[in-house]
Amino acid sequence: MARLTMCLCSYALGSRTGRAGLTTITIIMMRSENISVFGSSTLKIKRVGLFLIMFLLSLNKSYAQDKDFHIYLCFGQSNMEGNAKFEAQDTISISNRFKVLQAVDCLDLNRRKGNWYTAMPPLSRCNTGLTPADYFGKTMVSNLPKNIKVGVINVAVGGCKIELFDKEGYKSYSATAPGWMIGMINQYGGNPYGRLVELAEIAQKQGVIKGILLHQGESNTGDTLWVEKVKAVYDNLLRDLNLKENSIPLLVGEMVHADQGGICAGMNATIGKLPQTILNSYVISSKGCTAAADKLHFNAAGYRELGKRYATKMLSLLDDSSKNSNLKIVHRK
Numbered sequence: 001m002a003r004l005t006m007c008l009c010s011y012a013l014g015s016r017t018g019r020a021g022l023t024t025i026t027i028i029m030m031r032s033e034n035i036s037v038f039g040s041s042t043l044k045i046k047r048v049g050l051f052l053i054m055f056l057l058s059l060n061k062s063y064a065q066d067k068d069f070h071i072y073l074c075f076g077q078s079n080m081e082g083n084a085k086f087e088a089q090d091t092i093s094i095s096n097r098f099k100v101l102q103a104v105d106c107l108d109l110n111r112r113k114g115n116w117y118t119a120m121p122p123l124s125r126c127n128t129g130l131t132p133a134d135y136f137g138k139t140m141v142s143n144l145p146k147n148i149k150v151g152v153i154n155v156a157v158g159g160c161k162i163e164l165f166d167k168e169g170y171k172s173y174s175a176t177a178p179g180w181m182i183g184m185i186n187q188y189g190g191n192p193y194g195r196l197v198e199l200a201e202i203a204q205k206q207g208v209i210k211g212i213l214l215h216q217g218e219s220n221t222g223d224t225l226w227v228e229k230v231k232a233v234y235d236n237l238l239r240d241l242n243l244k245e246n247s248i249p250l251l252v253g254e255m256v257h258a259d260q261g262g263i264c265a266g267m268n269a270t271i272g273k274l275p276q277t278i279l280n281s282y283v284i285s286s287k288g289c290t291a292a293a294d295k296l297h298f299n300a301a302g303y304r305e306l307g308k309r310y311a312t313k314m315l316s317l318l319d320d321s322s323k324n325s326n327l328k329i330v331h332r333k
Contacts, residue, residue: 069149069207070140072314073237074123074133075165075196076216078158079253081124082131083297090121090130090300098137099151101199104187114202116151124154125187130300131156132215132253135307136314143315151207155196157184161219162229165193167236193233197240209241211314215253218296221267227277234278246280249317251310254286256302261295262286282317284309 074080100119102111106126111117119137122128133152140150157164159181163173170193174185188195200209212234220226234250237243254271256262274281289302289309298306 065204066149066207068147069151070144070210071151071153071200071203071207072133072136072211072213073196073200073209074131074136074152074154074156074213074215075192076156076214077160077219078156079218079255079297079303080131080133080154080213080215081156081158082122082129082134082303083158084129084292084300084303086121086130086134087300090134090304094118094120094138095141097141097146097149099149100137101151101153101203103153103155103195103199114199116206119152123152124156125184128156130303132303132307132310133213135304136213136310137307139308139311140314143311144318149207151203152213153196153199153203155188155192155199156215157181157188157192159219160185160192160216161223162216162226162233165196165216165233166229167193167233167240193236197237200237200241204241209243209248210318211249211251212237213251213253213310217255217267217271218264221255221264223270226267226270227273230274231277234281246278248280249314250274250278250281251284251313252281253284253306253310256291256295256298257286257289259287260289260291260302262291263295282313284313 096118098119099116100123102113102115102117104125105111105113109122109126119134121130121134123131123133131154133154137150137152141148144150160177161173164170164177164185166173170191174182174190177185185192203209214230216230217226220229223229230250230252235245238245238248252271252274254268255264257268258265268286272283274283284306286298286302286306289306290299291297291302292299
């Protein structure tokens, strides 16, 4: 008598944050032999089934990602979240190829956390201003082929030290943070680093992470361990997002430069040492980027210029890595 045997194999997919999904694959086997013969081949079937499961899962992941959707993670403190008010010129002619993955709920803006929107400022929290990420994205899409989209994720907290983005130490830092900062931290669920990873995992299902933009250091001015602390954050991000060591460029902007009377300009010497520790890191000069009256933040014009400089460096890196690919940089001004 012919036998119909159904083998049900399940494979649990879990992330580092504890979220899990379940993919079930059903394999149907027809056997004409008796049950003892079938039993002797169970091990082989299991091995073939496991191979098939892993193969189909890998196909599913590859098809989910759009290689033409380039993702950039942006984080830091006030100059990354945007201190200057954006102006009319910053809200027009924004390409629908430039997207932002909303980091917090902003009901007044009709935006929900974890959803993509055309990158109209503000790109950080609901009441923040113009950031380097705005003109980074604008410059990128204007210089990349029309099939390429650019998405940014911006998680930043004004006034914070780099310790707030430490995967393990953020709790102790938050416990001593001033009251005015706590509200901003809580908008990211109390853990800005965790929110950045959460959003990056969402983005990875649709696109490919190409770079990380950092602007932070004002609150760590004079901290001789800042470079090592940034490296720890960078390394954790790559591990938590299953990215190869040193595989993603880290672009780090300088503080308001000494030529603008920057009160934290001394930190730029420390920032300049970063490439000695993180091989795939690059310093973005702030020289000539105009500052606000407080000499701590950039003004709107300064953010526009600094954002373009982040993009210029990233485009050069893409250009270098694409010499043997079909990605052609346009290099418009």
